[in-house]
Structure formats: C-alpha cells, structure tokens
Amino acid sequence: MRLQFIIDKDDVVKNFLKRNHISKRLGRKIKWNGTIYINGLEAGNWFSIHPGDVLEIHFDEEINSEIVASPWPVEVLFEDEYLLVVNKPANLASQPSHKYYEDNLISRLKFYFEKNNINSNVHLVNRLDLSTSGLVLVAKNGFVHHLLMKTAIDKKYLAVVEGKMPTASGVIALPIERDNHPIKRKVSAEGKHSVTEFRVIKSEDQSLLELTLRTGRCHQIRVHLSSLKHPIVGDKLYGTGKDVLMLHAFLIKFIHPFTNKVVKIVNYPDWLKNNDHLWDY
Structure with missing residues (x-):
C-alpha cells in the first residue's frame, strides 16, 4: 500500500493522520510494519509538517492466501494508483463461495493484481448479484476502501x-x-x-x-x-x-477521495447494443 498526501497546513504527522481517517488500528500497523516519509525522508509520528510537504505512507497488507487467483481476464474501464472500475459479466459471482470458489470476480482481480504487481488484497466497494452485469468499484487497499465507503457513490x-x-x-x-x-x-x-x-x-x-x-x-x-x-x-x-x-x-459516479475530482464511468450492456432496433438511448 502506498498513499501520498500534500500537506495543506502546519501540523505534526500523528494529528494529520487522524484528521485524514487513519484509524488507530491502521496507525499501529504502519508503525510496526510500514514507513512514513516526508519529502522522501523517513519520519515519525511527531515529525513537524508544513504546507507543500509531501507525506507518503508505505505499508504492505497481509495477503489473504485463501483466495485462489483465477487467470480469466477482467475488463478494466478506469484505473489509477488507488482504485479501479471493472465491468463484471453476467453469471460471474462477485466473491468466493463453496460453489464459486475457483472462479469469481475477486479471484480474477487477485490474478490481475498479482500480474500487475499490486501487493494488496482485493476490496470490492460494491457488489452485484451473480446474474447482474455491470460496473464494480474496487479499492486497491483497505484505507482507500474505508474512504470510499464514506463517499457518496x-x-x-x-x-x-x-x-x-x-x-x-x-x-x-x-x-x-x-x-x-x-x-x-x-x-x-x-x-x-x-x-x-x-x-x-x-x-x-x-x-x-x-x-x-x-x-x-x-x-x-x-x-x-x-x-x-x-x-x-x-x-x-x-x-x-x-x-x-x-x-x-451502467453508471457509477463519485468524488475521488484523493484527487477530489469527479469520476464518472458509463458502460452500456451488450444486450442493449445488440437491440438498437428496439431502443433509442
């Protein structure tokens, strides 16, 4: 997990992390298993920060080894360093179960993460029924997932x-x-x-x-x-x-928790594209 913040006012690292929704639990994990950098230099919780400083958090999640990576493709419609939006096909389970243990959206995304060196668990922000197709928002780490769950989508x-x-x-x-x-x-x-x-x-x-x-x-x-x-x-x-x-x-729209820009993704289903004689949309 890599997070980057641009500091907007004088503060200390610990207070800044609290203001930006870093929980005590995640803070402890960062303390023992991660590193905080200010302008590229390693820093501690009581390090002073000032407007314009770049604060980075590097922390590797413990990967869930029980999830099987499924080497089927995923259709990625949007991606940056924090999140992605994918198009789930119909009749694909969103998450593993006894019946859909080896092939489901999370398993396909795990393979995609491994292939693209994304060292994190897959965090689905929304889920779709097995039979429903369409857009699914995926966070690349637990903190981004936490922020997106607080975001109006x-x-x-x-x-x-x-x-x-x-x-x-x-x-x-x-x-x-x-x-x-x-x-x-x-x-x-x-x-x-x-x-x-x-x-x-x-x-x-x-x-x-x-x-x-x-x-x-x-x-x-x-x-x-x-x-x-x-x-x-x-x-x-x-x-x-x-x-x-x-x-x-077919549509997902939200304010990006890090860039504060509007992200709007639209994707029409194949069954609509293939029935243009019926619908004018």
Whole structure:
C-alpha cells in the first residue's frame, strides 16, 4: 500500500493522520510494519509538517492466501494508483463461495493484481448479484476502501422488463425480507426499508428502465419490479426467464477521495447494443 498526501497546513504527522481517517488500528500497523516519509525522508509520528510537504505512507497488507487467483481476464474501464472500475459479466459471482470458489470476480482481480504487481488484497466497494452485469468499484487497499465507503457513490442501472409500464417514472418503496428459499427475497411488511426509483426510457411490449437504488438490499431491483408484475427479462428467479438477465449497472459516479475530482464511468450492456432496433438511448 502506498498513499501520498500534500500537506495543506502546519501540523505534526500523528494529528494529520487522524484528521485524514487513519484509524488507530491502521496507525499501529504502519508503525510496526510500514514507513512514513516526508519529502522522501523517513519520519515519525511527531515529525513537524508544513504546507507543500509531501507525506507518503508505505505499508504492505497481509495477503489473504485463501483466495485462489483465477487467470480469466477482467475488463478494466478506469484505473489509477488507488482504485479501479471493472465491468463484471453476467453469471460471474462477485466473491468466493463453496460453489464459486475457483472462479469469481475477486479471484480474477487477485490474478490481475498479482500480474500487475499490486501487493494488496482485493476490496470490492460494491457488489452485484451473480446474474447482474455491470460496473464494480474496487479499492486497491483497505484505507482507500474505508474512504470510499464514506463517499457518496451514484449508481444507475438499466433493465428491460416484461410489459408496458403504466407510468413514466416512479418510486417503489416496499420492504424486503428473506423468502423461504436459500437465496430468494420477497416483499413483506416485516422486511427492511427498501426504495428504488425508476424512469421509463421506452415502453412497448417490453420496457427499458433506468433505475437508481436508494437502499441496497439483496436482489432489490429484481424483487421490486417483480412485485409490480413487471419482472426483468431473463430473470429465472423472479420471472420466467431462460436467457441472460437484462439488468446492468451502467453508471457509477463519485468524488475521488484523493484527487477530489469527479469520476464518472458509463458502460452500456451488450444486450442493449445488440437491440438498437428496439431502443433509442
């Protein structure tokens, strides 16, 4: 892990680290297993710093050896020294499980990290369902992950649903809980507060929707749309689909925690590109 900060006011290293969300736990790890540099010279916690100084932290994470590196490619759409945004294909698990131990997004990213000499664990900032394709934000170390979890991240989805939607836009606010099924969820008064916003882009026998999650429940979009009797095309779990699930996380936008610049990535799904006779988007 390598972090770099430009000092903006007189301070000492310890206070600066605290102001910049370096936890006591991480601070102890840096003290015993890492190094702090000021303008290229090794420094301690009580070293004085001044505007314009460059503070760097070098610290290697303990790599999780239980994660198997999977030599399948990942589609990287954005990358810098702190984070990357990748396009997860449909029917790829986001993380390892008993069923998807050897090939999943984290395992593919571990191989990518090793190949590119990124000495860190893979930190997924957001996860997508197995069947859902689209953009996933990945931090290159635990501290960046911590900062991104405190950052407002705008995520939008595209979905094709069965039937003609009755309204041009709307808000679905229906609580969701586990169903009597290993992975299925359902709308229930006893469930957790769940809110999905939608906007109809085109509506014929099937409808193309843009969706925004205001909460992040498992299968939320799929459950909400199915509850309206407009299941997503291809949804084997909540509809009658047999083909690919037409749900794709196509936009992610956030303020970069280190550069303070807006990062906006847009990626359209193959099923939309291949059906341009249906949609004008």
